[in-house]
Amino acid sequence: MAQIFTYITHKGGVADDTALELAAAAKKIDAGAAVTAIVTGTGSDLDAVCNDVAASYSEVWKIDNPALAYPNAEAVRKALINILPAGAILLLPHDTFGMDLGPGLSIKTNSAFVADVADIEGTDGTTLKLVRQEFSGQVSTHVTCDASAGAILNIRPGVCKADESKSAGGKVVDKSGNAGDLKAGRKFLEMVQAEVGDVDITKSDVLVSVGRGIEEQDNIEIAKELAEAMGADLSCSRPIVDAKWMEKSRQVGTSGQTVKPKVYMAMGISGSFQHLGGIKGSPYMIAVNKNPKAPIFQVADVGIVANILEFMPELTEKIKEL
Amino acid sequence: MEILVCVKRVPDTSENEIAVNSDGTDIDRDDLVYSVNEWDNYAVEEAIQIVDRVGGKVTVVAVGDDESEEVLRREMAMGAHEGLLLSDDAFAGSDGKGIATILKAAVEKGKYDLVLTGAQADAGAGQVGGMLAAMLDQPYASLVNKIEVIDDKTLKVGREIEGGNQEMNEIQMPCVLSIQTGINEPRYVGIRGIRKVASVEIPVLGASDLGVSSDAVGAAAAKVKVQDYFVPQLGAGAEMLEGSTEEIIDKLIELLKAKGGLK
Numbered sequence: 001m002a003q004i005f006t007y008i009t010h011k012g013g014v015a016d017d018t019a020l021e022l023a024a025a026a027k028k029i030d031a032g033a034a035v036t037a038i039v040t041g042t043g044s045d046l047d048a049v050c051n052d053v054a055a056s057y058s059e060v061w062k063i064d065n066p067a068l069a070y071p072n073a074e075a076v077r078k079a080l081i082n083i084l085p086a087g088a089i090l091l092l093p094h095d096t097f098g099m100d101l102g103p104g105l106s107i108k109t110n111s112a113f114v115a116d117v118a119d120i121e122g123t124d125g126t127t128l129k130l131v132r133q134e135f136s137g138q139v140s141t142h143v144t145c146d147a148s149a150g151a152i153l154n155i156r157p158g159v160c161k162a163d164e165s166k167s168a169g170g171k172v173v174d175k176s177g178n179a180g181d182l183k184a185g186r187k188f189l190e191m192v193q194a195e196v197g198d199v200d201i202t203k204s205d206v207l208v209s210v211g212r213g214i215e216e217q218d219n220i221e222i223a224k225e226l227a228e229a230m231g232a233d234l235s236c237s238r239p240i241v242d243a244k245w246m247e248k249s250r251q252v253g254t255s256g257q258t259v260k261p262k263v264y265m266a267m268g269i270s271g272s273f274q275h276l277g278g279i280k281g282s283p284y285m286i287a288v289n290k291n292p293k294a295p296i297f298q299v300a301d302v303g304i305v306a307n308i309l310e311f312m313p314e315l316t317e318k319i320k321e322l
Numbered sequence: 323m324e325i326l327v328c329v330k331r332v333p334d335t336s337e338n339e340i341a342v343n344s345d346g347t348d349i350d351r352d353d354l355v356y357s358v359n360e361w362d363n364y365a366v367e368e369a370i371q372i373v374d375r376v377g378g379k380v381t382v383v384a385v386g387d388d389e390s391e392e393v394l395r396r397e398m399a400m401g402a403h404e405g406l407l408l409s410d411d412a413f414a415g416s417d418g419k420g421i422a423t424i425l426k427a428a429v430e431k432g433k434y435d436l437v438l439t440g441a442q443a444d445a446g447a448g449q450v451g452g453m454l455a456a457m458l459d460q461p462y463a464s465l466v467n468k469i470e471v472i473d474d475k476t477l478k479v480g481r482e483i484e485g486g487n488q489e490m491n492e493i494q495m496p497c498v499l500s501i502q503t504g505i506n507e508p509r510y511v512g513i514r515g516i517r518k519v520a521s522v523e524i525p526v527l528g529a530s531d532l533g534v535s536s537d538a539v540g541a542a543a544a545k546v547k548v549q550d551y552f553v554p555q556l557g558a559g560a561e562m563l564e565g566s567t568e569e570i571i572d573k574l575i576e577l578l579k580a581k582g583g584l585k
Contacts, residue, residue: 073462073464095484096481096482097483099452099464100452100464101452102449102452103448103449103450103451103453103456104452104453104455104462107419107453107456107457108456112419112546113418113419113449113453113546114447115446115447115448115449116446132446132548133446133554134349134444134445134446134551135333135349135446136446138335139340139341139342139551139553140551140553140554141549141550141551141552142549143546143547144546144547144549145546185461185497186461186491186493186494186497187492188489188491189478189491189492191488191489191490192480194485194487195486206582206583206584206585230578230583230585231585232583232585238503238504239503241504242503244507251486255482255484255485255486258485263578263582284577284581285560286577286578286583287560291339293339293340293341293553295554297559297560297562302560302561302562302577303559303561304570305562306567306570311567314567318571318575319575319584322575
């Protein structure tokens with residue numbers, strides 16, 4: 001089996017949760033593999049991350065370069081092309097950085113690419129057996145990937161249980177000199193922080209959250225009435241913000257807010273992993289959806305198959321009568 | 323500015339429940355309603371708005387069979403100036419790299435300052451834009467939710483990253499951008515608009531027209547292959563409340579009270 005590498009994303013000198021998840025994912029490909037973590041960046045933050053992840057990897061390859069102070073996928077790609085051995089398997093997190101880096105890197109290294117891997121079932125020779133999802137999680141697929149000339153796999157965050165054993169005792173190897181010219185056609189300018197809304201849903205105990213099932217802007221009022229009757233706050237999934245029916249600050253999901261309520265009412269939300277990625281702390285989840293096959297029913301505690309536009313007003317009435 | 327937007331015809335998930343067919347080889351495609359991939363529609367709208375501001379031309383391109391023509395026409399009714407269909411039996415079964423290979427050949431037949439794709443489509447991979455950019459040796463940015471034209475060589479683009487934050491970048495053209503939903507409000511396309519472009523000719527190019535070797539595309543070249551489809555079992559599954567609406571609501575209120583969901 002080919003040599004396995006992972007790419008560690010980090011911020012403020014702290015490795016992302018995916019650092020240990022990818023170590024576990026690598027073991028699913030080859031339980032006996034000596035896995036190497038690659039960390040790019042610069043200065044003391046980079047050193048802190050390298051030293052931290054060394055406990056979980058056989059080896060850590062450090063690439064220190066001022067051009068990598070902010071993780072610009074194009075510059076990182078150039079560095080990786082120069083240091084990865086031919087035929088390597090590289091695991092990336094399927095986040096906004098991994099999505100930027102993975103596809104193009106696979107072309108430049110002439111390796112296979114699989115996006116958003118939800119599970120790794122094993123290998124058959126140089127063929128990787130993987131699980132993915134399509135149609136926002138409504139169906140899953142078994143996928144084979146010919147890794148004979150190497151592979152880049154973007155692993156969905158949260159699906160591999162982090163390897164917390166910290167027993168690898170790896171050493172940090174400085175590969176900075178091998179990174180080559182990192183000049184890029186894209187330049188990072190600045191980060192624009194998300195706007196703060198009128199309600200901070202990250203602090204709400206109870207959320208009534210609406211998705212596509214609300215159908216029309218005018219129907220938001222129906223959900224608002226339910227939230228008021230319950231003493232809950234109103235939140236939503238991405239399509240509602242895309243349609244400009246609610247403020248971005250009320251969007252739950254990886255591209256919105258991360259919430260940790262006690263009770264979460266998913267009303268007309270199908271339950272894509274990006275949405276579920278924004279719900280932490282295992283709230284009691286109630287899902288109402290007219291599609292009995294909606295993925296949300298697999299993760300909710302209680303499910304009701306109904307049209308939310310009919311169900312919510314009746315529930316509101318009953319709660320008001322209490 | 324010359325802009326090429328890559329679009330895909332996909333089953334419309336807001337109109338269909340997606341189910342697996344009886345032998346698990348595909349989704350059940352009987353009676354599916356198809357439409358343009360939602361992300362691509364935002365990309366076309368963005369291209370039209372850019373050209374409205376700075377001048378130029380928008381071309382929409384799709385890889386697919388004859389039925390993809392209808393999707394191209396819909397986007398032309400929105401305001402795209404030209405359509406281009408890339409169609410060949412040799413393209414069937416292509417993986418992401420195969421599709422990018424076909425699109426690269428089409429890009430090289432034109433002279434585009436900017437190529438846009440949707441950030442993802444029905445398979446949720448989000449890979450074709452990044453692959454295409456790498457093949458063309460052009461800069462790339464994914465998940466773009468803002469485009470500002472600085473001059474005829476430079477764009478300022480915002481990427482939607484975790485937590486609703488926006489990463490601002492300067493990028494040199496020619497380049498490839500994958501467009502995130504919510505970047506704009508795609509215009510409505512009426513039946514009249516569709517009729518207007520009903521007779522516009524859409525050129526169809528095959529593998530030999532594009533100079534694409536049939537070894538480089540299609541099922542035989544694909545390193546990544548879907549073996550079967552199944553319905554995922556992520557967790558234990560919800561306890562489904564059944565009965566009359568009144569019974570369901572009574573039960574639900576009990577549960578809400580017990581879990582602290584009512585104040």
